[in-house]
Amino acid sequence: EVQLVQSGAEVKKPGESLKISCKGSGYSFTTYWIGWVRQMPGKGLEWMGIIYPGDSDTRYSPSFQGQVTISADKSISTAYLQWSSLKASDTAMYYCARRDSTSWHFAYWGQGTLVTVSS
Amino acid sequence: DIQLTQSPSFLSASVGDRVTITCRASQGISSYLAWYQQKPGKAPNLLIYGASTLQSGVPSRFSGSGSGTEFTLTISSLQPEDSATYYCQQLHSYPLTFGGGTKVEIK
Numbered sequence: 711e712v713q714l715v716q717s718g719a720e721v722k723k724p725g726e727s728l729k730i731s732c733k734g735s736g737y738s739f740t741t742y743w744i745g746w747v748r749q750m751p752g753k754g755l756e757w758m759g760i761i762y763p764g765d766s767d768t769r770y771s772p773s774f775q776g777q778v779t780i781s782a783d784k785s786i787s788t789a790y791l792q793w794s795s796l797k798a799s800d801t802a803m804y805y806c807a808r809r810d811s812t813s814w815h816f817a818y819w820g821q822g823t824l825v826t827v828s829s
Numbered sequence: 830d831i832q833l834t835q836s837p838s839f840l841s842a843s844v845g846d847r848v849t850i851t852c853r854a855s856q857g858i859s860s861y862l863a864w865y866q867q868k869p870g871k872a873p874n875l876l877i878y879g880a881s882t883l884q885s886g887v888p889s890r891f892s893g894s895g896s897g898t899e900f901t902l903t904i905s906s907l908q909p910e911d912s913a914t915y916y917c918q919q920l921h922s923y924p925l926t927f928g929g930g931t932k933v934e935i936k
Contacts, residue, residue: 745925747873755865755873755916755927771924772830805872814920815863815878822872 712736714744714806714820721826722796729792730823732806739787740764743809745816746780746791750802760809761789796827831855831919835928843936848904850931852917857897861921864893864902867930868913876915877902909935 717731732744745760759770763782770780782789789806804823807816832855842848852862860880865873875884877893880900890905904911912935917928 747927754914754930755867755918757918757925757927760923760925769923773924807873810878813878813882814861815875815918816865816873817875817878817884819872819874 712808712818714808714818716804716806716820716823719824719826721828723829724798724827725795726827727792727794728796728825729790730804730825732789732791732820734787734789734808737808740784742811744782744789745807745809746778746789747805747807748774748802749805749822758791758804763787763789796825798827798829800825801827830924831858831922831926833917833919833926833928835915835917835931837931838929839932839934841934841936842907844907844909846907848907848911848933850902850915850917850933852895852900852902852928854898854900854919858919858921860896861919862893862895862900863918863920864891865916865918866911866913867916873916878920904933907933907935911935 713735715733740763746758748756758774759780761768761780763784779792806820808818834853862880864877867873881893892903914930914932
């Protein structure tokens with residue numbers, strides 16, 4: 711069974727750094743792209759970027775380029791989303807999702823990680 | 830970037846009604862479109878991919894159509910459990926943008 715399990719909720723202060731994770735299981739982690747999606751409170755879905763764990767090829771949405779870093783450690787089947795200096799506006803739910811290798815849709819999603827940034 | 834415009838942003842309908850949601854792309858995306866359903870506090874759930882292919886396990890009252898720039902998601906007979914927000918997503922080119930969402934309420 712394909713599963714994506716994300717790390718737990720985080721409460722941080724502005725300016726702090728953070729790295730959240732998404733662990734894949736039940737499939738070959740290196741052969742499927744993993745994407746990240748932001749959902750701010752009461753708002754819609756925003757696509758942030760995507761990584762191919764096999765070779766770490768990464769693509770970012772222009773809206774998030776330079777604001778976050780997406781990475782992966784294929785040895786432990788885990789993808790990451792990280793911030794070097796959080797802002798209050800980073801408060802949101804973050805989802806990871808696996809991209810299908812043929813039709814390119816996202817059929818498998820993590821449960822989400824809630825990030826709260828507040829002083 | 831490819832922009833996706835969903836309409837309406839909100840709709841209220843009765844159980845048994847036929848409901849149609851439209852998604853328009855700012856440029857042609859062939860059939861590289863997916864539809865998702867999201868309920869409060871939950872991750873999105875894939876309904877349709879390739880514009881018209883029903884994801885395994887999704888009730889047959891859901892259907893998708895369209896290609897190029899105009900797409901529709903139809904619920905043939907609305908059920909109480911269909912109360913949710915629906916999003917389209919283009920998978921043609923990066924960034925893989927989402928539509929703004931359509932909230933469906935049951936009257």
